[in-house]
Amino acid sequence: MDGNGRWAAKRGLPRAAGHRAGAEAVRATLRAAADAGVEVLTLYAFSSENWRRSEEEVTDLKGLLAYYVEKELETLHREGVRLLLIGDPKPFGPHLMERLHRAVEKTAGNKRLTLVVALNYGSRAEIANAARKLAEEAVEGSRDIASIDEQAIGAALDTADLPELDLLIRTSGEVRLSNFLLWQAAYAELLFVDTLWPDFDAKAFNDAISQFAGRQRRFGGR
Known part of the structure; x- marks a missing residue:
């Protein structure tokens, strides 16, 4: 969900205003995904690299997250949305963790619909953690080294209980994955759009679904 800062800068607004507008785009996209019958929607809300941003911006993001969870919880529940987390949100502190x-x-x-929110998430760290877990099991003797294959690694990732990733959308014209779901995206369809995240609405989401539906997926078979 990229482009909040640029959206705000184009309007002469502080970055925090862009993040608030981005939260509104989350609401619109979530509703569009549910209406389209999407099974799982994963949002990259805060990467492990975002801690490098200014203390003021990080504080704004944490406050917005706490506000959004508190304000939207009843709506999510009423509309049948299940919330899951991936990453390591513990650094956000006990108050937000409790919420x-x-x-x-x-x-x-x-x-x-299952809404997966990636918080303090980095795909390389996720894969490294999975490798470490499997290595520890091998050292302890509870796992045969020969059993460490793609399936074992996938089962040790944060997304182990989720279906395969079908479509990955990156907004704002950036053409890179930025350490997001690298393992899971191996055979996913990738879509890079110029739209800044706060302007990403139901129409933009449905356009993305239409593009996905028009692609022929081969999974390396031919």
Whole structure:
């Protein structure tokens, strides 16, 4: 979800205003995904590299996240959305962690759509953690080294219980994955759009789904 800062700068607004507008785009996209019958929607809300931003901006992002979770929880629950987290949100502090865990627990039984929020997430770290876990099991003797294959690594990732990734969308004209779902994106369709994230609405989402539907997926078979 890229382009909040540029969206704000184009309008002479502080970056925080761009992040607030981005939160509105989340609401529109989530509703469009649910209406389209999407099973899982994953949002890259805060990367492990975002800590390099200014303290003021990080504080704004954390506050916006806390506000959004508190304000939208009942709506998410009422609309049948299940919330899951990937990454390591512990550095956000106990107060926000408590809100996040409460939201995850409250929505655990919902089945209309699963919303996965990536917080303090980095795909390289995720893969390294999976490798470390498997190596520890091998050292302890609970796993045969020969059993460490693609399936074992996939089962050790944060996304182990989620379906295969079909479509990855990057907004704002940037053409890179930025350490997001690198393993999971191996055979996903990639779509890079020029739209800044705050302007990404239901129409933009449905256009992306239409483009995805028109692609022929071969998975390396031919």
